Amino acid sequence: MQRSTPTPKKSFGSRNGASHSEDNSVTSSPVALEFRAPQKEYSYRLSFYSDPPPPDAEIDLEEFQEWAIDRVQVLDALDSCLTSAPSEIERTMRPVLSRYLPFTRHTNIKQTIDKELMKDNFSHYFLRLSFCQKPEDRKRFVKLETALFKLRYNLEPIEARAKFLNDLNLNWEKATPEEAQALEQEMSFSKLTDAPASSGAILYKFPMEDCMDLLGKRLVIVKKGIAYVPETYQLNLLAREFSRSLTHALVQLSKKVPEFKEDGRLDGVLKLANEGFTNVEEAADFQITANTQLTYKSLDSLEKENHLPLCMSRLYDNLKKTKHAYYSERNQFLRFLKYIGMPLEEAIKLYSAFYMDYDKKKDIEYSIKHWYGVVGSRKTYQPETCVSICKNSEYNIPNRASGCPFFNCQSDVLERLLRNHGIQDEQGIQEIKRFSDENQVHLACSKTYELTHPKDNTKHESVSLPNQYFERSWNSAIAEQQNHQQNTESSQTTAEK
Amino acid sequence: MDIQKYYETLFPYRQFFLWLNHAAVPTRDFTHREFAFTVLNGQGSDIYVRYQSFPTIETFKRKVAMLTPKRFEIGAVYTAKPSDHKLVSPEKYVAVNKELVFDLDLSDYDSFRTCCQGKQVCLKCWQFVVVAMDVLGAIFDLDFGYKHILWAFSGRRGVHAWVCDTRARSLDDSQRGQLLNYIQVTQKYEKGKLVINRPWHPSVQRSFDICKVKFDQIVLQDQNPWNTHANSSYLLNKLKQVNEALYAKLNEKWQEPSTSREKWMDIDQTAREIAAEGKLDTLGAKVLLETKQDIVLEFLYPKLDTNVSISRQHLLKSPFCVHPDTGNVCVPINPLTSRTFDPTKVPTLATLADSSILEPYLSVFKQFVTELNRSEKRPSSSLDF
Numbered sequence: 079m080q081r082s083t084p085t086p087k088k089s090f091g092s093r094n095g096a097s098h099s100e101d102n103s104v105t106s107s108p109v110a111l112e113f114r115a116p117q118k119e120y121s122y123r124l125s126f127y128s129d130p131p132p133p134d135a136e137i138d139l140e141e142f143q144e145w146a147i148d149r150v151q152v153l154d155a156l157d158s159c160l161t162s163a164p165s166e167i168e169r170t171m172r173p174v175l176s177r178y179l180p181f182t183r184h185t186n187i188k189q190t191i192d193k194e195l196m197k198d199n200f201s202h203y204f205l206r207l208s209f210c211q212k213p214e215d216r217k218r219f220v221k222l223e224t225a226l227f228k229l230r231y232n233l234e235p236i237e238a239r240a241k242f243l244n245d246l247n248l249n250w251e252k253a254t255p256e257e258a259q260a261l262e263q264e265m266s267f268s269k270l271t272d273a274p275a276s277s278g279a280i281l282y283k284f285p286m287e288d289c290m291d292l293l294g295k296r297l298v299i300v301k302k303g304i305a306y307v308p309e310t311y312q313l314n315l316l317a318r319e320f321s322r323s324l325t326h327a328l329v330q331l332s333k334k335v336p337e338f339k340e341d342g343r344l345d346g347v348l349k350l351a352n353e354g355f356t357n358v359e360e361a362a363d364f365q366i367t368a369n370t371q372l373t374y375k376s377l378d379s380l381e382k383e384n385h386l387p388l389c390m391s392r393l394y395d396n397l398k399k400t401k402h403a404y405y406s407e408r409n410q411f412l413r414f415l416k417y418i419g420m421p422l423e424e425a426i427k428l429y430s431a432f433y434m435d436y437d438k439k440k441d442i443e444y445s446i447k448h449w450y451g452v453v454g455s456r457k458t459y460q461p462e463t464c465v466s467i468c469k470n471s472e473y474n475i476p477n478r479a480s481g482c483p484f485f486n487c488q489s490d491v492l493e494r495l496l497r498n499h500g501i502q503d504e505q506g507i508q509e510i511k512r513f514s515d516e517n518q519v520h521l522a523c524s525k526t527y528e529l530t531h532p533k534d535n536t537k538h539e540s541v542s543l544p545n546q547y548f549e550r551s552w553n554s555a556i557a558e559q560q561n562h563q564q565n566t567e568s569s570q571t572t573a574e575k
Numbered sequence: 576m577d578i579q580k581y582y583e584t585l586f587p588y589r590q591f592f593l594w595l596n597h598a599a600v601p602t603r604d605f606t607h608r609e610f611a612f613t614v615l616n617g618q619g620s621d622i623y624v625r626y627q628s629f630p631t632i633e634t635f636k637r638k639v640a641m642l643t644p645k646r647f648e649i650g651a652v653y654t655a656k657p658s659d660h661k662l663v664s665p666e667k668y669v670a671v672n673k674e675l676v677f678d679l680d681l682s683d684y685d686s687f688r689t690c691c692q693g694k695q696v697c698l699k700c701w702q703f704v705v706v707a708m709d710v711l712g713a714i715f716d717l718d719f720g721y722k723h724i725l726w727a728f729s730g731r732r733g734v735h736a737w738v739c740d741t742r743a744r745s746l747d748d749s750q751r752g753q754l755l756n757y758i759q760v761t762q763k764y765e766k767g768k769l770v771i772n773r774p775w776h777p778s779v780q781r782s783f784d785i786c787k788v789k790f791d792q793i794v795l796q797d798q799n800p801w802n803t804h805a806n807s808s809y810l811l812n813k814l815k816q817v818n819e820a821l822y823a824k825l826n827e828k829w830q831e832p833s834t835s836r837e838k839w840m841d842i843d844q845t846a847r848e849i850a851a852e853g854k855l856d857t858l859g860a861k862v863l864l865e866t867k868q869d870i871v872l873e874f875l876y877p878k879l880d881t882n883v884s885i886s887r888q889h890l891l892k893s894p895f896c897v898h899p900d901t902g903n904v905c906v907p908i909n910p911l912t913s914r915t916f917d918p919t920k921v922p923t924l925a926t927l928a929d930s931s932i933l934e935p936y937l938s939v940f941k942q943f944v945t946e947l948n949r950s951e952k953r954p955s956s957s958l959d960f
């Protein structure tokens with residue numbers, strides 16, 4: 079094999095690997111952020127983050143970093159589905175949130191709640207530090223945090239939203255009953271999409287410049303420069319306030335950063351903020367398999383020749399069959415494809431060839447580019463390990479083709495998959511199913527490899543990531559071919575003799 | 576009168592300065608404002624000189640005297656002096672302020688006017704501009720609450736609108752884009768059919784009402800676009816999409832010569848007939864009504880060059896310039912008499928021998944500028960730069 083397996087350490091995805099302990103300037107001292115704000119109890123899950131972490135908060139640095147990294151995960155996932163419909167964003171993001179930035183409902187344990195709120199607040203402030211300095215970073219951060227805010231707002235129960243809104247004290251001016259009444263006729267004239275036509279509905283008054291997006295869609299009535307905004311759109315307005323105050327705060331903060339640097343107060347944190355994120359992922363050393371310039375069409379033959387591990391062949395079959403791919407399915411497949419050497423254009427072709435839903439194509443193209451690191455955060459995503467695939471709750475949503483089939487399939491489904499995969503050996507199938515029942519996915523997968531690659535008799539360690547499975551299979555095919563050639567050559571030479 | 580003399584003696588520099596500067600002493604609104612000149616070089620071809628800026632109106636005037644430009648344009652106010660734009664880094668040279676401008680040109684109406692084409696203009700097709708000014712004027716005033724709108728003849732076959740309210744000047748590009756989305760009604764088509772959400776937004780309804788009143792005179796009578804059977808295919812195609820029976824009947828009927836007005840009336844008449852025969856249901860009748868409404872809007876709704884309005888960096892020809900080809904002065908249009916403005920009778924270099932003919936236009940401009948400056952409550956701190 080031409081390279082070693084990737085170091086699971088430092089991968090963004092796996093929590094166990096999030097250690098940066100090489101840098102001793104930042105280790106093992108609790109991070110105390112010296113902001114001026116008073117200690118405050120976090121009482122909402124929704125937040126404008128107007129209160130920085132209390133200066134006396136003691137938190138383990140490693141945990142702190144981990145929190146920040148988790149938040150980056152959330153923002154990244156959001157970035158790659160931002161153009162989807164709100165319901166799709168919600169579907170995609172729910173599992174991501176519950177994994178990285180959970181808000182446990184139905185719990186009375188104050189400690190849990192406090193910790194979750196603290197994580198939310200701390201990680202937000204940490205990222206402020208790292209994204210405040212360059213205008214384009216600020217813009218992206220504000221965009222994503224605002225999207226996150228909107229998403230969470232929608233996930234909150236109505237009473238919680240109302241309370242939050244009320245306590246925010248935004249002083250939005252309401253139209254007087256007379257004004258509202260005068261507008262009622264016009265409101266019903268224009269079917270302001272699902273605006274409440276009934277009387278008594280609240281209309282907020284805003285300078286039109288403050289709600290140009292609603293204006294541009296002709297969703298509000300404007301009179302003499304004042305827009306009358308139905309309550310339905312209050313989230314738009316709230317989001318606007320949110321991004322405005324965050325932008326402002328970031329600009330203010332960016333001015334202070336040099337000061338912080340000067341007196342060394344935030345050395346450790348800033349260092350992380352500046353360097354940590356960009357370096358973390360690139361540290362892994364998995365190379366793109368160079369000898370495979372794949373076209374999307376070659377996937378069929380790769381599958382036929384058993385080069386794809388079961389998880390990937392399931393994803394591929396599912397794409398062909400359903401002409402659709404959920405975010406998680408795309409995500410998992412693309413990270414694999416990229417590292418077996420499928421160029422970006424081919425990946426795009428693949429999805430446009432099979433994808434039916436035309437409207438979605440643009441989004442998909444975007445998310446493909448995202449995983450290839452050419453748009454969005456432009457990060458280099460490393461191939462995923464089997465462990466992280468299994469642990470990713472997003473992949474394990476029922477009725478999806480994502481994840482590891484040895485981990486998330488009922489045994490009858492798994493059996494069908496194995497037979498489709500070309501395995502007939504009854505005893506083998508039983509053995510694999512047994513491994514799978516015990517969550518011994520590596521063994522199950524290795525057994526699958528063994529059964530589908532009878533000619534490969536090299537001794538292998540067990541499978542630990544799909545790309546390794548592929549490479550093993552690919553290399554063995556090449557070896558066999560060379561062998562074959564040598565054999566024919568030598569037999570030819572013999573014949574000539 | 577030659578152009579040099581015009582710029583020396585008649586161009587209203589003082590008001591021009593007050594208009595753009597919003598105060599009596601130079602502010603950034605003037606000193607950091609971009610101007611561009613189009614000048615003739617020795618070989619007789621045009622050169623376009625951008626990034627000009629001036630500390631005072633006198634220096635501006637001297638430059639004009641020196642260059643004798645064919646025309647000049649006004650751009651945005653930047654964070655640095657445009658003449659210094661090469662000396663500062665790009666992020667320090669950003670457009671911050673500019674009048675919200677609109678450009679309306681009759682050449683965009685060519686498929687809707689029969690009297691003239693291309694560069695020509697007459698009083699008949701000018702009425703398209705008049706309606707457009709009415710529609711936009713109502714939006715500016717009633718919807719957006721803008722008070723300071725300078726309308727100026729663009730020198731040949733259109734008008735420019737300069738919305739000068741502080742609120743409008745400080746809109747950024749994306750806000751301008753949204754504002755244009757609000758205004759634009761007739762830009763979205765699907766399968767040859769106009770797409771406008773119904774029921775209409777009250778603003779669209781009002782614009783339609785304005786257009787509808789003028790439709791008979793301007794379109795059916797003056798333009799008479801469907802005077803022959805061959806010319807009527809636009810109309811027939813639309814009707815075909817509504818109802819085959821209606822189409823068949825009218826197609827037959829219109830083989831005989833008739834005017835556009837008669838044809839327009841034929842539609843409802845025939846629709847009633849085929850409805851009586853049970854070939855047009857209520858839904859069909861509704862679609863027919865909407866199609867007719869769409870036609871009114873397609874003909875008369877303002878057709879705007881949106882880029883000019885959206886990008887603050889865009890420059891626009893100044894009022895009181897002389898149009899290089901026609902010799903027309905780009906005079907402001909008096910809002911009170913805009914309906915009777917005659918583009919074929921504006922002052923030209925040739926007629927300006929009698930300089931008094933410029934007077935009324937100068938006084939319109941002066942009044943506009945005075946009102947604008949009265950409304951600008953500029954804090955004195957704006958002078959410290």
Ligand code: SF4
Pocket residue numbers: 387388389390463464467481482483484519520523541542543544547
């Ligand atoms: S063990 Fe790994 S390679 Fe095998 S199917 Fe599961 S995820 Fe894929």
Ligand SMILES: [Zn+2]
Pocket residue numbers: 688690691695696697698699700701
């Ligand atoms: Zn004409």
